[in-house]
Amino acid sequence: MRVKVACVGGGPAGLYLSILLKSRDPSHEITVHERGPEGSTYGWGVTYWRALLDRLHEHDPASARALDAHSVRWNEGTARVRDQVTRRPGDEGFGIGRHRLLEILADRARALGVRLEFESAISADDLPDADLVVAGDGVRSALRGRYAEHFGTEVTDGRNPYIWLGTTQVFDSFTFAFVETGHGWIWCYGYPFDAGRSTVVVECPPETRAGLGLDRMSEAAGLAVLEGLFADVLEGHPLIGRSDGAAGAQWLTFRTVTNRTWHRGNLVLLGDAAHTTHYSIGAGTTLALEDAVALAGALGTHAALPHALDRYERERKAALLTAQSAARHSAQWYENLTRYIDLPPERMFALLGQRHSPLLPYIPPQLYYRLDQAAGRLESLRRFKRWLGPRLARAAHARELSSRD
Structure with a gap:
């Protein structure tokens, strides 16, 4: 069935969603509206990790190959504290310029027949005539703001x-x-x-x-x-x-955005309009692209739009729990830097790598380091960390919610 889709916001999430929908059914009429001129995006480079690249290869090999070809890689981390330097191996990471990323996605979308309209500002009071309107207009989303009470939007600085x-x-x-x-x-x-x-x-x-x-x-x-x-x-x-x-x-100051629900009628939130996670975990672009994958999948599975949007929201909210917990603890690690900064450099860097852990704030740093080293050798301790961590995360999140009431 031919569907008309309007994506508001020409960021990675909106462009990638247009690619997925158009590649699955060329009869779809898809337009991406971007308020800025083409090539005028802000920002420098963005990061992502091997798991995302592998997933993009599954869904659209052409754009994934281009992304891979234009990215730089690293597999180590370096920390300099005062005049001391520590270097550690790590997971393979990738960096790509935001301009180049958007060029790759825009070129792929055009090649598939997606219509890209730049300098096209969309008013929240005059939405495009479409079966589905996707609000991918960022952390300060005007479309979300117009219906903030319905979405249950909360923004925390x-x-x-x-x-x-x-x-x-x-x-x-x-x-x-x-x-x-x-x-x-x-x-x-x-x-x-x-x-x-x-x-x-x-x-x-x-x-x-x-x-x-x-x-x-x-x-x-x-x-x-x-x-x-x-x-x-x-x-x-x-x-x-x-x-x-x-x-x-x-x-x-970083703005953490959450929404109680992600859709209203035929309007749905995507990427930073729906949620944000602190930049210190380097996951913003990854989560936005994964939103696009999930929304395209839900639309392809359910013919009824309300059911598709419900599925998309449930799937992504569940998937985001781990990332959101990691982001909160990562931001708090830096906010409590003096708790860790005077440790021996190799221990400080090790705990920097563990900053996502919900256990770390509750255990003295030196003790946590020793436990973490032991957990690397003992399966029983690893299982204990995996069991206790999510429980502490849920308890901390519950306290945070109750403090808002």
Whole structure:
């Protein structure tokens, strides 16, 4: 049956959904509306992991091959604390420029016959005439905002400010650097995304940013201060603000978005419009693309739209529980950095890798490290961690919900 679909927002989720729907049934009439000009996207590089690439190969080999060909890889992590450096092997990670990712998906969508309309702003009060309208318009979704009461939208601002930057320093691993200042700690995460550039995300407590004056400086002055603080890892390379040159880089606080329900009539939420997870777990793009896979699958399985949207919502909410728990604990790890920063470097880096664990906040760090080392050798301890972790996560989530009431 021919279906007319309007995807509002030309990000990875909306574009990939259009690819999946059109490739499964070329008779579908699919339009992607993007309010910005083509090629005007913000941002630097995004990360993903091998499991996502394998899954994309299953659903659309052509776009997966292009994504693979234009990504850079790493399989180690490096942490610099003060003047000490620790390096550890890790899972294979991938980085790709956000511009390149969107180009790949847009080219594939066009090749399949999807209509892409740029500089096409869609009003929440004048939705397109379509069987299905997909709100993939991001964390500040206007379409979701128009019906926020129906969706049960909650937006929570994080504590620590951060700024998203680029650099011409090409890291050979996923790199962390922690610097102690007279006003507290400041740190960055860096990873490559093409042959000549890397992403650098800088984060610190609000009092550190204020103490350093970064909340009052011009962009140029602020970048100069940050270049000095992270000189060891930058090795003389500059930090760069917005990649599109349209505006200066801004300090932000992360917005955690949740929704009680994800659809209203023929309108459905996708990607960051439906949910966000803290950037420190590097899962935003992965979760958005997995949303698209799930929605396309549900639409292909159920002829009745309400049943398809119900299935999509149930499937993705269940799948997100682990990622959302990991994201909460990861953000809290950084917010409580002083609990871990004075450990021996190899132990601190090991617990940095364990920051997603719901057990870690409840066990003294040195003891947790020893237990984790033992768990690597004893199956009974591994089973205990797997049993106890989700229970602590559910208890913490319940406390969080009750504190909101």
